[in-house]
């Protein structure tokens with residue numbers, strides 16, 4: 468799919484003004500504000516250098532920078548409509564009415580949009596994903612990147628890519644990396660203004676594939692928002708954060724030089740370091756399943772034998788296996804033969820979040 472540029476697509480569909488209400492005594496019609504709607508598509512991303520732990524939980528300012536690639540085959544499409552008749556924000560995900568914590572999180576995010584714009588009304592949010600949510604494929608990243616873009620446009624704002632990335636970060640940290648296209652680096656920053664993501668290489672710069680081995684589709688028990696808060700309780704977190712700049716440099720250079728082995732070594736190490744922190748924080752978080760570990764070890768062996776591939780895991784048991792596009796069919800055949808592997812989702816690299 469070829470996406471038009473971010474700026475070209477900044478356009479808000481304003482439906483024709485609705486006339487409602489009865490004729491007033493003075494015989495004048497009461498005309499409501501238009502329903503304002505916008506829709507956006509954003510891709511989830513997989514991090515090579517991971518984000519884990521905040522120095523400010525409310526603003527979601529991360530303890531360390533991170534680098535990821537967008538997953539072009541997977542997407543969230545979100546439609547936001549600000550309407551007169553609503554008495555609260557509403558949320559539908561994959562056609563299902565959602566209440567509780569997820570709705571509260573979205574409503575708080577819409578509050579930020581309302582505070583930035585001249586739009587005071589409540590909104591309906593309808594979101595569709597083409598991949599399993601809450602199981603280590605960063606659905607909150609694509610969800611809040613799409614919501615930031617559609618919500619701000621529906622509220623009448625034309626945000627720059629940087630402004631949209633900052634806004635998306637407030638919903639879910641990793642969402643700020645799904646706003647720019649291709650390979651994205653989140654500059655940790657130290658305040659709201661300086662913490663945002665930029666594209667370090669476009670999606671056509673280097674043709675990598677993510678083969679996601681779905682170990683479990685069930686929703687994770689402890690989400691990343693709660694997990695980030697407890698990262699500081701691990702004795703390894705400080706060491707991980709302090710050494711992150713070296714790995715960021717190594718990862719950035721590996722991408723810019725299209726050096727697969729270098730990217731593999733640093734990414735695998737960084738993923739294991741993040742999971743070591745997760746497993747040793749209080750309470751401990753074990754996202755890996757036995758099958759996840761079997762796959763990680765198999766992938767390491769294959770790479771030792773000269774097959775270009777590496778494994779990385781986010782906050783879930785599913786294993787993301789990254790490889791050059793040229794070997795992805797052969798790799799998929801090998802993976803299909805691993806006992807217990809049920810489903811493999813294949814994604815190429817993706818572009819920026821766009822209005823549709």
Ligand code: PMV
Nearest residue numbers: 514517518640641691781782
């Ligand atoms: O954006 P969050 O709060 O869902 O955190 C995501 C954290 C990891 O996926 C585990 C790592 C990352 O950098 O994406």
